[in-house]
Amino acid sequence: MSEVVTSVQAFTLTQSRDVPYLGAARPGETPNEKGYLVRLGNRTVYPIFDRSILVRVETNNGTVGWGETYGLVAPGAVGELIKDLLADFTIGRDPTDPAAIYDDLYDLMRVRGYTGGFYVDALCAIDIALWDIAGKIAKAPISTLLGGAQHDRIPAYISGLPKETLAARVALAQSWQARGFSAFKFATPVADDGPAAEIAALRAALGPEAQIAADLHWNQTADTALGLINAMAAHDLWFAEAPVRTEDIAALAQVTASCDTPIAVGEEWRTHFDMLHRIERCKIAIVQPEMGHKGITNFMRIGQLAEAHGIDVIPHATIGAGIFLAASLQASSALKMTKFHEFQHSIFEPNRRLLIGDMECKEGYYTPPTGHGLGVALSQAALDLLEPL
Structure with missing residues (x-):
């Protein structure tokens, strides 16, 4: 039946x-x-x-x-x-x-x-x-249904350094480096001494081989974004994320045309139509599909557009119980252009008790879950927390 x-x-x-x-x-x-x-x-x-x-x-x-x-x-x-x-x-x-x-x-x-x-x-x-x-x-x-896994494991970067001082944020990054991670991203809105000082301190502590990106959180004009990016570029900035307001496609076009630093966008997009509107006008280097906003169907459509246009895929890591992170890893593993995946360590680590399955992130890599479907299931601890809507 x-x-x-x-x-x-x-x-x-x-x-x-x-x-x-x-x-x-x-x-x-x-x-x-x-x-x-x-x-x-x-x-x-x-x-x-x-x-x-x-x-x-x-x-x-x-x-x-x-x-x-x-x-x-x-x-x-x-x-x-x-x-x-x-x-x-x-x-x-x-x-x-x-x-x-x-x-x-x-x-x-x-x-x-x-x-x-x-x-x-x-x-x-x-x-x-x-x-x-x-x-x-x-x-x-799910990766099999999407054409088969292209990656057995996916490089992960440490996202966010939620400490109150620059020294503490640097120490946190070093602690993850000691655990085998070599790529990091900080948020400029909470870089209290300024983005250039933040990356300078991280670069000095993590060394020349570390990859360090900055998330600008969509709150700059094109000119201010370019000023910040150029100042950070002196310290070998890996990529700059969300440099201008998401509505301002003209500003994104200006930024992507005016600097050599790779520009990453797309976390907040909902569909592949959002990407189409921008790749026609903007020199996007990295697209960051967010499973919690797109679902697997549109995540894959965005990934396939990225492949057709030579754009790297570095998905945004979902902030939740882990179901849509598992979905993101299933889809990411099926995309040839996936280069990294964000690792929200301050959420993944405390929330791992909510899931049953072999999804893991350690020593700089994600291991996608291997079971049927998503490959994970909600634990009893998670089921006990559910409240009907």
């Missing part, structure tokens, strides 16, 4: 953090009653806890797939989109054809302009769960 989807359920999974993402709150960054604070360096809201949205999809034969997307703020928006709209149009469908379901669900709201944001986040969680089911039915990892 063929399998069809019979249920789609959405949950939040929330965990406390000892230190907020990006490090301790600076003066003027007091959390509100919901636990949200605004980082003054990039004017972006973050919770003081970790929270993502998990989607459980089940078939008539009892095959269960899990998906995940962002739930950092306003998780009810994503939950309502799933419950009120997307679930009903997923139930009854063949889960072995996730891309067709993705396109049909995307088209439901295209006329109304819902081609990004929370709508596509909700869709991406369902997409991941369907690919998980498809892999389980095929008794193979």
